[in-house]
Amino acid sequence: MMRPDYGKTFGLWRAGAAESWHTYTHHPFVEGLRDGTLPHACFLHYLIQDYVFLVHFSRAWSLALVKAETLDEMRVCAGTVDALVNHEMGLHIMTCAQEGIDETTLFNAAEADENLAYTRYVMDAGLQGDFLDIMAALAPCVMGYGEIGLRLANEKNADTPYAEWIATYADPDYQAVCTTAGAMIDSAVARRIGDLAGAPRAARLQSRFTRSTRLEINFWQMGLNR
Incomplete structure (x- = not known):
């Protein structure tokens, strides 16, 4: 399967982190989602932590808007915050509710x-740097999940219990978020520094x-370690 095209800048960044990127997008946690062998307890632990992550990730995109x-x-950043808060987090809320975990418990879960290391690194990139710094730190999560979702949608076992998770990130609406963000990053690079x-x-x-890609690897491993 060909990799999705999320813009020139993202392609250069992905190539510059090739080894880490492959480890991230083909991590045993990801492959467990694909073939259905990931223990449910690992997935639930990941989902709770990912909800907490998305709270801070949304704040980071809000900082990017500033x-x-x-x-x-501004439109792309605001749209991404909307997609995270009002759509992506809904999957976590729904799945955890089926396990008897309500949204208040999710929001207050210990990190x-x-x-903690990942979310604060992204926020620090934005606070210390400018728009491009925070985009470089945010991109691995946004585009990585899009790439993973598309691949797993094509390669997943038919009976994997994680088909809904996969469908969320393979969905055309999420793919449009990745494509739009990638085009915006290309324009931001051209505006500020010319040719990257x-x-x-x-x-x-x-x-x-x-660095953000490596922190994504650690996040998957956290899920496996429970």
Whole structure:
């Protein structure tokens, strides 16, 4: 299966973190979703932590909105916050409710160390840097889940109990979020630094993207470790 096209900048960042990116998108947790072998307890633990993650992730996208310089950037950031808060988090709420875990319990769940490290790194990237810094830190989650969702939708076992999770990220609406965010990042790079290749800031932005990718790997492993 060909990888999805989420823009030139994302493609360069993904290639610059190739080894980590493959580990992230083919982690044993991901493969357990694909073939249905992931223990339910691991998935539920991940889902609770991912709800907490999305709370902070939404705040980070809100910070990106503050850092935006154009109306188009503001629209994309605001739309992403809406998609996270009003749609993606709904899957977590619904699934956990079936296990007797209500939304208040989800919101107040204690953060795992891996969760804390990742979310605060992304927020710090935005607080220390500018719009591009926070985009580089945010992109692995947004685009990574889109890429994983598309691949698993094509490769999953028919009887995997995680088909609904896979469908959420393979869905055209989520894919549109990835494509729109990727195009916006390309425009933001062109506006601020011109061509990314050879730009003085290129190494720092790549470092942010790669670090976030590694933190995604740790997040999957947290799910397996329970």
